[in-house]
Amino acid sequence: MRVAANHAGSRTWWTTVVDQTPRAATAAPEFRSDISGLRAVSVALVVLFHVRLRGAAGGFIGVDVFFVISGFLMTKIIMERLQAGTFSYWDFVRARAARIWPALGALIFGLLLVGAFLLPPSDLVQIAKQSVWALLFWSNQIFLAHAGYATQDADGNWFLHTWSLAVEWQFYLVYPWVLVLASRIGAGAPGGEARRIGALRVLCWLLPLLAVSFGYYLFESTAHPDGAFFLLTARAWEPLAGGIVYFAETRWFDGRARHRALVSYAGIAMIVGSALWFGYRHLDPVGLGWYSMLPVLGSMLVLWSSWSRSAVLGNAVMQAIGKWSYSIYLWHWPLVVLCAMDAVLDRRPLAGITFVVVGSVVLGWASYRFVESRPRSRMLWGMRTATAKPLLAFGIAGLAAGFAVATGGLAFRMPHAGAANLVESAEEAQFFPLTCSNYQKPASDVRPCKIERNSHRTVLVIGDSFAEHLYPWFKDHSVVAVDFLTVAGCPPVPHFDRVQPGFHCMDYARLAWAQALLPRYDTIVISGNWSMVGGVGPRYCHEDAAGGCKMVVGDERRDLVLAELRAALRTLLDAGKTVVVLDVAPIAYVSVPQRIERELYWFGTPRFKNSLASVIAENAWIDPLFASFKDVPGFHLVSLRPTLCHASNCDVYDAQMKRAIYIDDRHFDPVWMAAHGGVFTPFVQPERVP
Numbered sequence: 001m002r003v004a005a006n007h008a009g010s011r012t013w014w015t016t017v018v019d020q021t022p023r024a025a026t027a028a029p030e031f032r033s034d035i036s037g038l039r040a041v042s043v044a045l046v047v048l049f050h051v052r053l054r055g056a057a058g059g060f061i062g063v064d065v066f067f068v069i070s071g072f073l074m075t076k077i078i079m080e081r082l083q084a085g086t087f088s089y090w091d092f093v094r095a096r097a098a099r100i101w102p103a104l105g106a107l108i109f110g111l112l113l114v115g116a117f118l119l120p121p122s123d124l125v126q127i128a129k130q131s132v133w134a135l136l137f138w139s140n141q142i143f144l145a146h147a148g149y150a151t152q153d154a155d156g157n158w159f160l161h162t163w164s165l166a167v168e169w170q171f172y173l174v175y176p177w178v179l180v181l182a183s184r185i186g187a188g189a190p191g192g193e194a195r196r197i198g199a200l201r202v203l204c205w206l207l208p209l210l211a212v213s214f215g216y217y218l219f220e221s222t223a224h225p226d227g228a229f230f231l232l233t234a235r236a237w238e239p240l241a242g243g244i245v246y247f248a249e250t251r252w253f254d255g256r257a258r259h260r261a262l263v264s265y266a267g268i269a270m271i272v273g274s275a276l277w278f279g280y281r282h283l284d285p286v287g288l289g290w291y292s293m294l295p296v297l298g299s300m301l302v303l304w305s306s307w308s309r310s311a312v313l314g315n316a317v318m319q320a321i322g323k324w325s326y327s328i329y330l331w332h333w334p335l336v337v338l339c340a341m342d343a344v345l346d347r348r349p350l351a352g353i354t355f356v357v358v359g360s361v362v363l364g365w366a367s368y369r370f371v372e373s374r375p376r377s378r379m380l381w382g383m384r385t386a387t388a389k390p391l392l393a394f395g396i397a398g399l400a401a402g403f404a405v406a407t408g409g410l411a412f413r414m415p416h417a418g419a420a421n422l423v424e425s426a427e428e429a430q431f432f433p434l435t436c437s438n439y440q441k442p443a444s445d446v447r448p449c450k451i452e453r454n455s456h457r458t459v460l461v462i463g464d465s466f467a468e469h470l471y472p473w474f475k476d477h478s479v480v481a482v483d484f485l486t487v488a489g490c491p492p493v494p495h496f497d498r499v500q501p502g503f504h505c506m507d508y509a510r511l512a513w514a515q516a517l518l519p520r521y522d523t524i525v526i527s528g529n530w531s532m533v534g535g536v537g538p539r540y541c542h543e544d545a546a547g548g549c550k551m552v553v554g555d556e557r558r559d560l561v562l563a564e565l566r567a568a569l570r571t572l573l574d575a576g577k578t579v580v581v582l583d584v585a586p587i588a589y590v591s592v593p594q595r596i597e598r599e600l601y602w603f604g605t606p607r608f609k610n611s612l613a614s615v616i617a618e619n620a621w622i623d624p625l626f627a628s629f630k631d632v633p634g635f636h637l638v639s640l641r642p643t644l645c646h647a648s649n650c651d652v653y654d655a656q657m658k659r660a661i662y663i664d665d666r667h668f669d670p671v672w673m674a675a676h677g678g679v680f681t682p683f684v685q686p687e688r689v690p
Helices: 033-050 059-084 089-118 121-135 139-145 160-184 199-223 225-230 237-248 257-280 289-305 316-323 325-340 349-372 385-406 421-428 471-477 505-516 530-534 554-574 592-602 612-618 623-627 670-676 678-683
Strands: 449-451 458-463 481-486 496-498 521-527 540-543 549-551 578-582 635-638
Touching (some): 033 289, 033 316, 059 160, 059 257, 089 121, 089 349, 089 385, 121 385, 121 421, 121 592, 139 225, 199 225, 199 289, 257 289, 316 325, 325 349, 449 471, 471 678, 496 505, 521 678, 554 623, 635 678
Parallel strands (some): 458 481
Antiparallel strands (some): 540 549
């Protein structure tokens, strides 16, 4: 499709930009140093966020900045060619492919090559499968379908970051049609009069689309936060905001360099300030809601000002980072994944941050130098570089990925028969029935998962997923009926709420402790990931006397958790209940099945173990609370640590069963759990334990 247009008519304030003399179709695009510098800000924020640099917890807004830049540039490219009568949809798509595909193809091929030599078959298959979705620019949908952004394993999702490329590419495919239709509808004139493309007419399309997308984003931020994060329909308002800036350029800045500088620095301050503030407030990138407007507005101000002499954006370092920003973005996340294999960013943060930051810049430069910016020439069958290079990249990467999948990740490389089943078994494992899941349900919809028995007793289990992964043992061994009233992601701490859309933890805790007091339950089993609500994890607020919910952090938060749990336990014991509390088992912080398979591949035997000292240290704040009840009648503290821990280490692999003990970094394998939960035997007999 090619669109032609003629120009006529007087210039008004709202057609200042689009009704200018068209450039020649072959003219080089205008270089904007402010845009290059803004790209540097964007990628720096994202990289520092992913390496968890102190103070950079709000760096996730770098993607929002990037979307605004992309929308501005795409609008500029399309509108100028529409004005010149030279716009071709296929030329536009081909140009975008030439920009995006080669570096992405090089990343995929490089990771597959590294995986073929250094990683076991399961990792290579995972890289290959994910790379296919990345090549098809559908990875945002795939990661959304697999439980969202925040729940993805850092040491196994090599292409998690390509969700933004998928959104961008989907936008590229649709957006030109929007501008073409907007420029045509209502543009005809009787009698063959010339027509022109007016900015107001196009804005009459873009502004409603922006409003609808933003409204949908706000709705999804509350109803389905992961959808708000991943979907083009919820993200489209950000590139559309960039497109609006193109039409908002004005002569107000003519001869007023001071005004340009002021607006540009105000925009930079909004971007950096919002990143710092979001980090300080511990805001989550998923379900950010209205707050997303801040970095978007800041980006719009920088683009609107078109200030090319910014000391912040225009210096040599920022220009270089901006030039390499796309390749830096592509390579930084796989380096984060490599660090996550050994929890380097947790255990040796300085080394991990240095490795990722320096490695990203070096690989980004190399990718830009040797892949992105190769000189124009004729390549295959006389095709120019702009056509042949993306096709080659797409084809080679796709064939390599297909070969890796077809051969089971070059399965012949794995010397240990059955070792490759570790990861496969973990992926297929289901420790709690999906039909029983209460995840992100309001308290009114929460229902117990029942293990029916012909008995006069019923035991109640409350907690989060750390209670749910006990289910296989109770199902196989309990003589009495058991009700699991659990909500994954919500440790049962009264008066604490998880500050994240979709969760109703305070309501759940109120329901769980009320149910525990019912006469039909004489024994209450309690298990939770206490460290999550204690400070290592999402944001929580505590209900105050006025009925509000106050954000609490640090020692104050832990002290309140201890006080609430102490009071709740005392209430159950005073009511004559038998209370069984499971202390926190060791957490590995790496995907155990993948780690074990890697070590079998590298060393021939599993080496990884948890440090018992670190387990004790991590739980030193809450273990004394449970220990303080040990002499109280009806209270029983049980532990799986003696089963898992010996001398100074805690096992993550059962050599006799030839199974990983965990299906991820913290939840028990259901087969292993069914065989090792004997600590609960006294409490599921026909007679109640006093």
